[in-house]
Each structure stands twice: as structure tokens, then as C-alpha cells.
Amino acid sequence: MNLNLSNIGGPSRLALVAGALLLASCGSGGQDAQKKNGRGQSGPAQVGYVVVQPTSVPMVVELSGRVTAFQSSEVRPQVAGLVQRRFFTEGAIVRAGQTLYQIDPSLYQAQASEAQANLESARATAEAAKIRADRYRPLAKMEAVSQQDYTDAAAQARQANAAVAQNNAQLRTAQINLRFTRVPAPITGRIGRSLVTEGALVTTNQADPMAVIQRLDPIFVDIQQSSAEMLALRKSLAKGGLAPGSATVRLKLEDGSDYGRTGTVEFSEVVVNANTGTVTLRARFENPEGLLLPGMFARASFAQAIDTQAFLVPQAALSRDPRGNATVYVVGPGNRAAARTVVANRTSGANWVVTQGLAPGDKVIVQGTANLRPDAEIRPVPATTPQRIEAPKGKAAEEAAAKNKGG
Structure with a gap:
């Protein structure tokens, strides 16, 4: 400190010199106290820790x-013909069995009527053949007719019965085709837009469906x-x-x-x-x-x-190096900080899930980790213990008081 005191009188000059010396001594004393006490208190740094134990953690x-869709069905025609009418509203809910379209039934009604007539004719023929075979049976026993005639009559009766069965099947087929002219909903669900219009020609082998129904609840x-x-x-x-x-x-x-x-x-x-x-x-x-x-x-x-067998470690306790390796500090022997490399690839809530690197009962440091160094002396306390900053004692207290007085 340089002061020009040439223009100041004797008493005033002495007062100024004393004040400058006092300020200098206060500043140097405060710096020395800080050097001796570090963070304002003597002894190792206090850190908070938690004791970890393996627990069950969901992956x-x-x-x-x-x-x-839970169910999906494409509505397709099973017979060919012109679409006469549509019976549903696009986008609405339809029920299984509900009629959606009407295809022109004229041709299939005629086929059903023809099959019915053929069946009646076959039944009449079968009845006549049966009567003839019944008449030939006693005559053949009396040898009034040849045995061959009776055999032929019996065979014709069986053929007539088979013709009845064939025509009956044809009638059922015609009736089924007639029923298929009314296109039903295969499942219950929400139907989309209609892909055919009234007057369109549909066939049994067409590539495109007439509409699509999807069940969305559940899904x-x-x-x-x-x-x-x-x-x-x-x-x-x-x-x-x-x-x-x-x-x-x-x-x-x-x-x-x-x-x-x-x-x-x-x-x-x-x-x-x-x-x-x-x-x-x-x-x-x-x-x-x-x-x-x-x-x-x-x-x-x-x-x-x-x-x-995983460990839950608070996120504040874990740090990573430039390569991404995870590290935590634990309370080592002699109350010294020990660095541990761990494997922590995922989190669970506010914690890291550590799968390797820790053992049951380890004391993981979670508070006061900012300035920790490996093998540094520490004063560990449970993480729930509040941090205490004590007032300086002895010579440090005198220097602090002098600093406050000088300030």
C-alpha cells in the first residue's frame, strides 16, 4: 500500500498510518483463518450415506x-348379381346376422322353384318304382314272372329313391343360394364405408370386399x-x-x-x-x-x-466419466472415501438400478460428493442427519472477531 503523507500534519499522519496497519492486519488474519479452516471449520468433510441392500426391482x-382390431371381417358376396339395396349406415355398429345388402334374388328364386319341381317328379317316379317292385315280389315267388324281372324292378325302385335324394340336395342348394342374396354381417362391430353402391354387379370371386367390419372393444x-x-x-x-x-x-x-x-x-x-x-x-x-x-x-x-438382486441408489450418488462408466463413492475402511465402478443401465423412479459393483451393507455416499476424492478422509453420517456448521474456537475465534471488528 503506497500513501503520500507529505502534505499531512504530524498527528493526522500518525492516525492514518495506524488505521492502514489495522486494516492490513485484519485482511491477512482473515485469509490465514480461511487457509487453516478450509470451509470455515476444521477436520474432515462430513458426508451423508445410505446403506444399500438387494431388493426386487421390475425390469x-x-x-x-x-x-x-380384436375381430375383423370382410363382407363378401357368396352369390353373383346386382346390388338392389343397402340396409346399414356407414360407420355404425352392426350386429352379427344383420342384413347389410340385398342382391337381386330373381334368378335364385327360379332355380329354387325348378329344384322343387324336380324333387316332386323324382318322388313320383320313386313311388311308382316301389309299387312295381312290391307287386313283382310275390309273383317271382310263384314263378309267375321271372326272377330277373323282379330284380330289375327292385333296382329301379332303389335308383328312384337315390334320384329323390339328389333332387332334395339340389333344392337345398338352391334355397341356400336364395338366402345368400341377403348379405348378412358375419360379426358384431363397427362397419366402415360401403365399397359398392346400389346397382353394382358383385361376383363370388371378386377381389374387393363389399365392406369391412371391425370389433374395437376390446382391442x-x-x-x-x-x-x-x-x-x-x-x-x-x-x-x-x-x-x-x-x-x-x-x-x-x-x-x-x-x-x-x-x-x-x-x-x-x-x-x-x-x-x-x-x-x-x-x-x-x-x-x-x-x-x-x-x-x-x-x-x-x-x-x-x-x-x-438389484440395488437402488439415489441418482445424486452416481456420476459418470467421459467414457460413460458409472461411479459411486462408498465409506471405506478408516472412514475414507472409496470409489466403486458400478453397472447402472436404467433408472427406477428417482434411483439408479445398480446390478453390479455393490455388495449388501455398503454405505453409499449420497451427500457431500461434490469435492470428494478417492481415499479422502471423511466424517460419515446417515443421510438423514442435517449438516452442522460449528462456530470457530480458540485462535480461529479471536481472528474472526478481529476481522469483524476491523470490518
Whole structure:
């Protein structure tokens, strides 16, 4: 500090010099106190720890899926003809057996009438043949007619009965075709738009359906999981340490919102898709409001397994190096900080799920980790203990008081 005191009188000059020396001594004393006490108190840094124990943690996976109708039926004609009338409203709910279309029945009514007439003719012929065979039977015994004549008459009666059966089958076929001119709904569900109009010609072998009916409540969500992930899961289950998870599924819609209802996994496919390398898991959801529609994409999350030997560590306790390796500090021998490299690939709520690197009973440091270094001396306390900052004592207290007085 440089002061120009040449223009100041004797007493005033002495007062200024004394004040400057006092300020200098206060500043140097405060700096020395900070150097000695570090953070304002002596001794090792206090840290908070939690004791970890293995627990059961669900392995929740989130996979993409697509909504699929519970039932789907294409309405197709079983006879050919012109569509005379449509009986449903597009987009409405239709019931199984409800008539949807009327195909012109004229030709099929005529065929049924012809089959009925042929049946009556065959019955008359069969009756005459039976009477003739009955008459020949006693005559053949008396040898009034030859045995061959009786045999021919009996054979003609049996042929006539067979003709009756044939014509009866033809009549039933004609009646069925006549009934098919009224096209019914195969299932109960919501019907889409009509793909044919009144006056259109439909055939039994046409490529396009007349309409499509889909049952949307309940509804399926087909979830895709890679075969590699499923294989790894099955190996882990076989080795132990993992238990099968619950089948409850939660759904996140395309806009990011959660679907309010939970579903259940119905089954898993037994083959792998050769094009995508995935296995399909099918989940079933209730859909009374019709919010889920076939073709929608969604994200499904569910606990596929339960890790029974995992550790839950608060996220504040874990840090990662530039390579992404996870590290935590534990209370080591002699109350010194010990760094542990752990495996933590996923989270559960506010905790990291550590699967390797920790042992039961380890004291993981969760408070005061900012300036920790390996093998640093620490004063561990349970994480619930509040941090205490004590007032300085002895010489440090005198220096602090002098600093405050000088300030």
C-alpha cells in the first residue's frame, strides 16, 4: 500500500498510518483463518450415506406397438348379381346376422322353384318304382314272372329313391343360394364405408370386399421386441436372479399422453419375423370409448421380469466419466472415501438400478460428493442427519472477531 503523507500534519499522519496497519492486519488474519479452516471449520468433510441392500426391482421395458382390431371381417358376396339395396349406415355398429345388402334374388328364386319341381317328379317316379317292385315280389315267388324281372324292378325302385335324394340336395342348394342374396354381417362391430353402391354387379370371386367390419372393444396392441433382447431375457431367467414379471401393460399414445386403462399380455409369437428380426407380443386392452383405432402407433411399457438382486441408489450418488462408466463413492475402511465402478443401465423412479459393483451393507455416499476424492478422509453420517456448521474456537475465534471488528 503506497500513501503520500507529505502534505499531512504530524498527528493526522500518525492516525492514518495506524488505521492502514489495522486494516492490513485484519485482511491477512482473515485469509490465514480461511487457509487453516478450509470451509470455515476444521477436520474432515462430513458426508451423508445410505446403506444399500438387494431388493426386487421390475425390469420395465418400453417397446413400440401397433393397434389391431380384436375381430375383423370382410363382407363378401357368396352369390353373383346386382346390388338392389343397402340396409346399414356407414360407420355404425352392426350386429352379427344383420342384413347389410340385398342382391337381386330373381334368378335364385327360379332355380329354387325348378329344384322343387324336380324333387316332386323324382318322388313320383320313386313311388311308382316301389309299387312295381312290391307287386313283382310275390309273383317271382310263384314263378309267375321271372326272377330277373323282379330284380330289375327292385333296382329301379332303389335308383328312384337315390334320384329323390339328389333332387332334395339340389333344392337345398338352391334355397341356400336364395338366402345368400341377403348379405348378412358375419360379426358384431363397427362397419366402415360401403365399397359398392346400389346397382353394382358383385361376383363370388371378386377381389374387393363389399365392406369391412371391425370389433374395437376390446382391442389388441401388437408389440414388437427384438429376438436378441428376448433371448437375453430367457437366458437370465434360466440362470436365476430374475423372476418372470407381471403381464400388466401401460400404453402411451401418439401424442405422448397416457392411455388411462391398463392391458394384459395375451401371448407371444413362436416365430421371429425374418424381415425385422422381432417377435410379436400381443396385449389386450378395454376400449369402451373407442379411443384406440386399428393402425395407430403406441408405446407400451411393462415389467417383463423382476431383478431380485438389484440395488437402488439415489441418482445424486452416481456420476459418470467421459467414457460413460458409472461411479459411486462408498465409506471405506478408516472412514475414507472409496470409489466403486458400478453397472447402472436404467433408472427406477428417482434411483439408479445398480446390478453390479455393490455388495449388501455398503454405505453409499449420497451427500457431500461434490469435492470428494478417492481415499479422502471423511466424517460419515446417515443421510438423514442435517449438516452442522460449528462456530470457530480458540485462535480461529479471536481472528474472526478481529476481522469483524476491523470490518
